[in-house]
Amino acid sequence: MTSDLTVSGLSQIESAPDYRSELQTFEQGLMSFIAQHGLPTQNVLVAVPERLRVFDNVVGVLDQLSTVHKERSIYVSKFIAAAASGLFDSALNYLWDETIHELRKRVAKYDLEYFFDLAVANPDKRKRLKSEDDLVQLDDSELIRGASAMGLVSDLGFKHLDYIRYMRNWASAAHPNQSQITGLQLISWFETCVREVITLPETSAATQIKALLSNVKTHALDKAAAQQVSCFFVDLTQDQCNNLFAGLFGIYINGASLPLAQDNVRLLAPLLWPYVSDPARASIGVKYGQFLANNDADKAKSAREFIDGVGAASYIPDAVRAAEIGTALEELLGAHRGFNNFYIEPSFASRLESLIGDKGSIPPTIVERYVEGLVDVYLTNGHGVAWQAEPVYQRLLARLDSTQALLAVLSFRKVHISSKLQFALAQEKFREIVTIAKNKVTSPQGIEIINTVETYKAPVEFLRGETKVMEKVGAITKSLGF
Numbered sequence: 001m002t003s004d005l006t007v008s009g010l011s012q013i014e015s016a017p018d019y020r021s022e023l024q025t026f027e028q029g030l031m032s033f034i035a036q037h038g039l040p041t042q043n044v045l046v047a048v049p050e051r052l053r054v055f056d057n058v059v060g061v062l063d064q065l066s067t068v069h070k071e072r073s074i075y076v077s078k079f080i081a082a083a084a085s086g087l088f089d090s091a092l093n094y095l096w097d098e099t100i101h102e103l104r105k106r107v108a109k110y111d112l113e114y115f116f117d118l119a120v121a122n123p124d125k126r127k128r129l130k131s132e133d134d135l136v137q138l139d140d141s142e143l144i145r146g147a148s149a150m151g152l153v154s155d156l157g158f159k160h161l162d163y164i165r166y167m168r169n170w171a172s173a174a175h176p177n178q179s180q181i182t183g184l185q186l187i188s189w190f191e192t193c194v195r196e197v198i199t200l201p202e203t204s205a206a207t208q209i210k211a212l213l214s215n216v217k218t219h220a221l222d223k224a225a226a227q228q229v230s231c232f233f234v235d236l237t238q239d240q241c242n243n244l245f246a247g248l249f250g251i252y253i254n255g256a257s258l259p260l261a262q263d264n265v266r267l268l269a270p271l272l273w274p275y276v277s278d279p280a281r282a283s284i285g286v287k288y289g290q291f292l293a294n295n296d297a298d299k300a301k302s303a304r305e306f307i308d309g310v311g312a313a314s315y316i317p318d319a320v321r322a323a324e325i326g327t328a329l330e331e332l333l334g335a336h337r338g339f340n341n342f343y344i345e346p347s348f349a350s351r352l353e354s355l356i357g358d359k360g361s362i363p364p365t366i367v368e369r370y371v372e373g374l375v376d377v378y379l380t381n382g383h384g385v386a387w388q389a390e391p392v393y394q395r396l397l398a399r400l401d402s403t404q405a406l407l408a409v410l411s412f413r414k415v416h417i418s419s420k421l422q423f424a425l426a427q428e429k430f431r432e433i434v435t436i437a438k439n440k441v442t443s444p445q446g447i448e449i450i451n452t453v454e455t456y457k458a459p460v461e462f463l464r465g466e467t468k469v470m471e472k473v474g475a476i477t478k479s480l481g482f
Contacts, residue, residue: 023048027086045086046181053183054083061191064199073098079190088181089171092189096140096168099161099193103143106152106197108132110206111213117250118243119146122330123290140165141337145416149243151206155415157196162419164189169339170383208232209244216251216264226267233275242280245272249284253302266309273310278482282365285315289323315365321355322363328352329373336377336386346388349377353392360399368482371404375411379430382423397436403480405437406446409453412463413473421461430460445476 027048031041058080065073075098082091107115112132119142120126129137138146144165148158167189171181202210212229221229233241251257252265273281288307291300307313317323332348335341356362362370378393380386400408411417412430420426438450449472456463463469 020048020052023051023084023086046088046183048086050088050183051083051086054187057184057187058083058190061187061194064191064194066199069198075101083183083186088183088186091186092164092168092171092181095186095190095193096164099164099197100140100143102198103147103152104132104135107135107143107147107150110150110152110210111247113250113254114209114213114243114247115146115150117246118149119143122334123287123294123296123327125334127296139334139338148415149239151203151209151240151243153196153200157192157200158415159419159422160192160196162416163422164192166382166423205236205240209236209240209247212244213247213251216248216268217258217261219264220260221264221267223267226264226271230268230271233272236275238275238277241272241275242277245269245276245280246283248272249287249303249306252306253299255298255302265306269306269310273312279368281312282315283369284312285317285365286322286326286369289317289320290327293320293323293327317365318363322366325352325355325363325366325370328355329370332377333373336381341381342384342386345377345386346392349386349389349392353396356396356399358399360396360401362404367404368407371400371407372411372414372417375408375417375430375433376420378433379417379420379426382420382426384425397433400436400440402440402442402446405440406443406449406476407480407482408433409437409441409446409450410473410477412453412460413470413477415464418461418464421459427460445472445479449473449476 027045035041075094079091079094082094116126116129144161147153248265248269251261284307288303291303328351332352335345335348374396421430434450434453441447441450452469
């Protein structure tokens with residue numbers, strides 16, 4: 001049985017008075033064929049009214065795309081075809097494919113070394129990534145986190161994309177499920193991907209950083225030119241300063257960098273140093289320790305030169321154990337964010353616990369990173385608990401001291417933690433962390449902020465947007481030295 005329904009033009013679909021009946025006719029014929037062969041026919045296709053909701057709104061979203069982009073958007077065509085067929089789970093998969101495809105293209109136009117340094121914290125994985133072809137080796141979570149850190153995706157855009165990624169993993173055809181997606185949800189996600197990735201203009205700061213990193217590699221600077229270049233550092237946000245610093249560090253330790261590029265970094269890095277946060281400063285010390293632990297002599301030598309050049313010797317870890325903890329933490333987070341995390345996560349959790357020890361002694365340079373990582377994995381992936389790993393996390397949380405427990409509560413200030421808190425399971429786990437911290441924290445400021453979190457009426461994911469709360473958080477973290 002054939003149908004006259006084609007996606008030859010949305011205007012033609014809109015003008016067809018019997019569009020609903022054509023969809024129903026097509027569905028009846030298809031279900032009849034499936035039934036004849038003894039296959040299930042229930043809960044296979046989304047109801048026609050839901051499909052019509054997509055087509056009632058899809059033109060407005062498509063109008064936001066340029067003609068040039070439409071001509072190359074094969075996944076958008078598949079998205080519309082799947083939506084028309086009533087296969088919303090497949091449609092969501094195609095939408096995510098289009099988003100990731102476009103994001104990779106945007107990243108490829110930028111400085112790839114800089115991007116890989118921001119997106120991939122695991123040094124073993126990082127050193128295998130060199131070209132545009134290697135972008136496919138990144139998990140989707142790494143890609144959008146790196147794009148967010150680089151300024152190609154806004155904080156709000158990251159939060160929305162993180163949610164769509166979650167739905168793609170657990171409610172699309174990418175994973176066995178029986179989830180129901182509505183037409184309005186599908187069209188809303190389509191518009192989010194178009195606005196936050198596909199048509200989002202590059203910010204002026206991102207353009208400046210891109211140009212700077214390119215020039216650093218190709219044009220020699222003298223002291224006067226470096227001073228002139230550094231004038232725009234004061235206009236960058238804290239995150240942008242931290243990320244640019246990471247980019248300069250990556251250029252310096254890259255064995256393929258020309259001597260000219262390293263000379264330029266020696267001039268620029270000390271000028272950027274005053275604008276870099278303490279956690280970002282500490283991170284280069286931890287990376288130096290990781291190079292030593294991994295016996296990567298060339299990168300360890302370059303990292304030490306960079307550290308000496310900016311006067312960061314005090315940020316070198318007290319012991320190599322800090323580097324080992326950092327490596328174990330990144331491996332655990334990588335397992336946690338990947339597929340099959342329920343099966344592979346426990347072994348990485350046990351490895352981390354063995355490094356922490358019974359006393360829970362954490363080198364000062366890695367405390368904040370460790371606590372945030374521990375909170376991240378304890379909040380789950382939003383879908384389910386890694387049961388064999390959870391007891392390990394509970395033991396590690398119990399070993400936190402008063403300051404570390406307070407940092408765990410304050411972790412909602414981080415965009416990736418706040419994004420996780422949009423999921424009900426993560427909210428439940430965060431409340432457990434607050435309960436643990438309440439029995440440890442003794443400072444008046446700490447008790448006050450815990451009470452604020454406990455009595456907050458709106459979903460906890462919105463705490464990060466509360467100005468007065470964040471002012472208190474800023475004061476507390478500053479007093480703690482973070």
